[in-house]
Amino acid sequence: MICFSVSALEKNPVVKSGTLPPEFLDLAPEDDFAAAGDVSYDLTAALVSGGVLITGMLSVPLTARCGRCLKDISFTLSSGKIHLFLEVPESVEELDAGEELREELLLALPMNPLCSPECAGLCPVCGKDLNKGKCHCDTGSAAGAVSPWSALDDLKL
Numbered sequence: 382m383i384c385f386s387v388s389a390l391e392k393n394p395v396v397k398s399g400t401l402p403p404e405f406l407d408l409a410p411e412d413d414f415a416a417a418g419d420v421s422y423d424l425t426a427a428l429v430s431g432g433v434l435i436t437g438m439l440s441v442p443l444t445a446r447c448g449r450c451l452k453d454i455s456f457t458l459s460s461g462k463i464h465l466f467l468e469v470p471e472s473v474e475e476l477d478a479g480e481e482l483r484e485e486l487l488l489a490l491p492m493n494p495l496c497s498p499e500c501a502g503l504c505p506v507c508g509k510d511l512n513k514g515k516c517h518c519d520t521g522s523a524a525g526a527v528s529p530w531s532a533l534d535d536l537k538l
């Protein structure tokens with residue numbers, strides 16, 4: 382819940398910052414990401430014609446697995462600058478923007494998190510971590526550039 386008082390907004394824009402427990406993200410165990418700490422938010426809400434405009438940013442430390450070499454990685458997910466417009470229903474005194482803000486943050490999740498943009502991945506034959514050195518398998522293409530996901534990269538979607 383990230384609530385803004387409508388009567389306060391009618392007087393002045395409201396600045397709100399703080400933290401929420403990781404449960405706010407509501408990540409499922411089968412998701413590829415896990416929260417490693419609290420969600421931080423730093424937001425300004427202002428009454429505009431027809432509703433409320435919320436600007437600011439959210440961030441949370443996450444852990445994930447490199448999509449190429451499967452190493453555990455941790456990074457900070459940031460929503461970037463948010464511009465969220467919400468309509469305010471009649472006779473609502475507290476506007477809860479939590480769900481919409483959560484979605485804004487999750488939209489920033491990377492499709493394919495990598496430990497580094499140059500990650501060499503695992504050998505598809507022997508499974509060796511090619512970041513730690515080449516193996517002796519004949520993979521049929523340039524060693525070091527092959528990852529278990531390279532076939533996916535070739536798919537034209």
Ligand SMILES: [Zn+2]
Binds near residue numbers: 448450497
């Ligand atoms: Zn990696």
Ligand SMILES: [Zn+2]
Binds near residue numbers: 505506509516517518
């Ligand atoms: Zn190998």
